[in-house]
Structure formats: C-alpha cells, structure tokens
Amino acid sequence: MSINTAKNSNLALCPKCHKLNTLRSYADKRGKIKCVRCYGMFYQRKPHSLQYTLAWNMAALIAFIPANLYPIMIIYSLGIGDPSTILSGIGQFVDQGLYPIAAIIFTASIIVPLLKIIGLFVLVYRAYTGIRLRPDKHSKFYHVLEFLGPWSMLDVFVVALLVAVVELGFVTSVAAGPAINYFTLTVIFTMIAANSFDPRLLWDKKNE
Amino acid sequence: MNGSNIDTKQLIACQQCDALYDKPELKQGQSVKCTRCGSTMAERKVDSIERSYHWSMAGIFLLVPAILLPIMGVTLAGQYHHASLLDCIIVLIERGYLMIAVLVFLFAIAVPVVRLLGSFYITYCFKFSKLKPSLLHFFRAFHYLDNWAMLNVFMLGIVVSMYKLIDDTELSVNMGLLAFILWLISSTMASVALDPDYIWQKLEDEFVD
Numbered sequence: 348m349s350i351n352t353a354k355n356s357n358l359a360l361c362p363k364c365h366k367l368n369t370l371r372s373y374a375d376k377r378g379k380i381k382c383v384r385c386y387g388m389f390y391q392r393k394p395h396s397l398q399y400t401l402a403w404n405m406a407a408l409i410a411f412i413p414a415n416l417y418p419i420m421i422i423y424s425l426g427i428g429d430p431s432t433i434l435s436g437i438g439q440f441v442d443q444g445l446y447p448i449a450a451i452i453f454t455a456s457i458i459v460p461l462l463k464i465i466g467l468f469v470l471v472y473r474a475y476t477g478i479r480l481r482p483d484k485h486s487k488f489y490h491v492l493e494f495l496g497p498w499s500m501l502d503v504f505v506v507a508l509l510v511a512v513v514e515l516g517f518v519t520s521v522a523a524g525p526a527i528n529y530f531t532l533t534v535i536f537t538m539i540a541a542n543s544f545d546p547r548l549l550w551d552k553k554n555e
Numbered sequence: 556m557n558g559s560n561i562d563t564k565q566l567i568a569c570q571q572c573d574a575l576y577d578k579p580e581l582k583q584g585q586s587v588k589c590t591r592c593g594s595t596m597a598e599r600k601v602d603s604i605e606r607s608y609h610w611s612m613a614g615i616f617l618l619v620p621a622i623l624l625p626i627m628g629v630t631l632a633g634q635y636h637h638a639s640l641l642d643c644i645i646v647l648i649e650r651g652y653l654m655i656a657v658l659v660f661l662f663a664i665a666v667p668v669v670r671l672l673g674s675f676y677i678t679y680c681f682k683f684s685k686l687k688p689s690l691l692h693f694f695r696a697f698h699y700l701d702n703w704a705m706l707n708v709f710m711l712g713i714v715v716s717m718y719k720l721i722d723d724t725e726l727s728v729n730m731g732l733l734a735f736i737l738w739l740i741s742s743t744m745a746s747v748a749l750d751p752d753y754i755w756q757k758l759e760d761e762f763v764d
Contacts, residue, residue: 350574350575350590350591351574351575352568352572352573352574352575353566353568353573353574353575354573355575356575358563358566358568358575360568360570360573362570363695363698363699364694364695364698364751364755365570365597365751365752365755366563366755366759367563367566367567367568368563369563383763384691384755384758384759384763385691385692385694385695385755386691386692386695387695440718443722445718448715448718451711451715452715455711482572482592483591483592483593486571486572486592486594487592487593490571490594496702497662497702497703497705497708498708498711500662500705500708500712501708501711501712501715503655503658503659503712504659504663504705504708504709504711504712504713505712505715505716505719506655507643507647507655507659507712508626508638508643508712508713508716509716509719509720510643510646510647510650510652511638511642511643511645511646511647512626512627512628512629512636512637512638512716512720513629513636513720513724514636514638514646515629515631515632515634515636516634518631518632518634519631519723519724522650523647523650523652523655527652527655528652528654528655531654531655531658535658538702542702546571546572547571547572547573549572550572550573550574550591550592551573
C-alpha cells in the first residue's frame with residue numbers, strides 16, 4: 348500500500364494553520380517557506396530535527412541527576428530543618444499509607460521524565476537508522492510522550508504551593524531546595540525535545 | 556508531480572504523517588481521520604463560536620477571584636496563614652526563587668489568561684462579524700501557546716499538597732479553590748469548543764486572494 352504524501356507532491360503543510368502550501372522555486376535556500384494563509388515562516392520538515400531532539404534530551408538527562416540528588420523541599424519546624432528529596436518525599440507518603448498519592452507523584456516526577464527521555468532516545472535512534480521501524484506504533488508512542496510532558500510539573504507546583512501556604516514563622520515553614528530548579532529544567536528540556544521531534548520523519552524513513 | 560498545478564484547496568494533509576488526501580466536505584459534528592496513522596486531521600465542531608464565546612466569557616469573570624482569593628490555609632499552634640495563587644508567586648520572589656516564580660507565573664497565570672482573552676477576542680470578532688486581516692496574525696500567535704497552559708497540572712498540585720498538609724496541620728479550604736476549579740473548567744471548555752479549522756477557513760475566504 349502506498350499513500351501519496353504532501354512532500355512527494357511538492358507540498359508543505361503549515362504547522363500553525365494547517366494550510367497546504369505549494370513549494371515554489373523561490374523559497375529560500377534553506378527551505379524556509381512563508382505560509383500563504385497565516386504568513387508564518389515554516390519548513391517542510393523541521394530542519395535538523397533529530398539533532399535538536401538529541402541535544403535537548405541530553406540536557407534533560409543531565410539536569411535530571413542533580414534533580415534527584417539534592418533536596419527538593421526543606422521543612423523547618425521550631426528552627427530545625429528536615430530536607431527531603433523527590434524519592435524520600437514519595438517514601439513519606441508510602442509510610443503514611445497514602446498509596447494512590449505516592450503513585451501519582453512517583454509517576455509524574457520519576458516515571459514520566461525517564462520514560463520521555465528514554466523514549467525520545469529510542470525514537471531518534473529508530474528514525475535515524477530505520478531499524479525495526481514501525482511508524483504507526485512509534486508515532487502513537489510519541490503522542491503519549493508529548494501528552495504526558497506537562498504533568499511532570501506537578502512536583503514544582505506542589506512545592507510552590509507549600510512554600511506559600513505553610514509560612515507560620517518559627518513554628519513551621521517550608522523552603523524549596525536546589526533540586527527544584529534542576530527538576531524544572533528537566534521538564535522544560537524534555538518538552539522542548541519532544542517539540543523538536545518531527546513524527547513525519549518516521550513515515551519518511553519507512554517510505555524510502 | 557508538478558506542484559504548481561495542484562489546487563491546494565481541494566487537498567488535505569495529515570499533520571502527523573504527511574499523508575495527502577482529497578478534502579472532504581464536513582458537516583457540523585463530523586471529523587476526518589487519517590487512514591494511515593489514525594490521527595484526526597480536521598474536525599468541524601458544533602456551534603463552536605457560540606460555545607467558545609460563552610465559556611471564555613465565564614472564564615474571564617472567574618479569572619480575578621481564582622487568582623486573588625486564597626485557595627487554602629493552615630492552622631498550627633494557634634497561628635493561621637493562607638495563600639492565593641498570586642501569593643505563591645509573591646512569596647517565591649521574596650524568598651529568591653526567581654526561576655520557579657517566573658515559570659509558575661507563566662504556566663499557571665499568564666499563558667492561561669492570555670489564551671482565555673485570545674479565544675474570547677477571536678470568538679467575539681466572529682460572533683459579531685468584525686473580521687479584520689490582523690486576526691490572521693493574532694490567531695497564529697495564539698497557537699504558540701497551545702502546549703504551555705498547565706492549569707490542570709496545578710489543580711493536581713493543589714490536591715497533592717492538601718494530602719501533604721492534612722496530617723500535621725489543620726487545613727482549611729477557601730473560596731479561591733472553588734473559583735479556581737470553575738476557572739479551570741471554563742478555560743478547558745473554551746479551548747475544547749474552539750474550532751481552529753473553521754476559523755482559519757473563514758479567515759482565508761475573507762482575506763487571502
């Protein structure tokens with residue numbers, strides 16, 4: 348079964364307004380196209396998509412290490428600080444028997460970032476080499492990764508709320524730890540990495 | 556094939572896999588799916604302008620209480636303290652967590668507010684037929700914010716932090732939480748009801764060529 352693609356017909360789809368544009372000979376040398384409908388600049392395929400994805404992904408992986416080693420939150424009660432990392436925070440919920448909440452945080456702050464980073468590495472590798480490439484499965488997988496991305500911000504929002512709400516002077520207060528910055532960077536980097544990946548490359552590779 | 560003689564108005568391409576099809580005529584409530592990758596290519600939503608207009612108007616009314624009213628408070632050893640969404644940002648700035656403050660502000664306040672005002676403006680122009688060419692640029696800029704509104708994640712954050720607090724302190728829920736939940740619902744409905752395909756088609760018919 349062969350399906351005609353926009354690229355084969357010398358057409359390019361605007362990513363913002365979904366208008367099909369004809370590729371004209373006067374499009375500039377690097378292939379930048381100006382959409383006839385929304386006047387936005389775009390490319391037929393995101394240029395160097397795999398390299399960008401790889402680079403942002405590496406950055407996310409590097410930021411993920413200090414994000415787990417440093418404390419994310421320090422609870423002061425009567426002047427004594429009690430630091431907790433992401434994992435020890437989950438441990439506290441398990442100790443209290445709040446398994447659903449522990450599972451939600453574990454998914455949002457450990458599983459999702461790791462799954463995104465590893466998943467994007469695999470997608471880049473498959474799209475680059477074309478080894479055992481299944482575009483239908485892989486593009487669905489990509490959409491799951493893309494959808495899950497923002498949910499990792501959960502821990503950052505929780506810490507932000509706790510810092511603001513629990514402010515009872517000497518009795519109890521909450522401070523954010525250095526891990527919060529690294530963790531936020533991890534989330535942002537994985538979101539940019541997922542945005543840089545062009546799922547159409549998977550299909551292009553298969554059709555070659 | 557020679558690209559120059561193809562009428563692009565009669566064709567539709569899948570955003571996810573680039574497959575090319577003849578463009579079908581869609582009635583309200585119908586959508587087309589790509590046969591190759593299964594993603595939805597185009598959708599004609601029922602009464603999209605009307606519904607999106609009213610949901611975003613509701614969202615704009617709720618925006619101020621949701622941001623300014625205290626969401627929750629704690630009581631411990633006789634002391635009481637509460638915080639609203641805006642207090643979160645102010646406290647974070649005071650304590651020196653600038654990066655977190657900026658990002659929480661962007662994802663939980665700025666982007667959702669701009670998206671809400673944007674969808675209100677665009678549906679207002681459509682509802683009262685005040686179309687102008689600048690809407691083309693406006694609506695393109697609107698799409699840049701698609702992935703960065705995180706109100707729903709913030710909502711889950713509120714729930715999780717309640718569980719964190721409920722054991723050691725006396726937790727009280729304030730009106731801000733109700734306003735925030737309603738704001739979340741109306742801004743989600745406003746963006747779900749919005750039909751970008753229809754808006755682009757209409758703007759194109761009006762102002763391009």
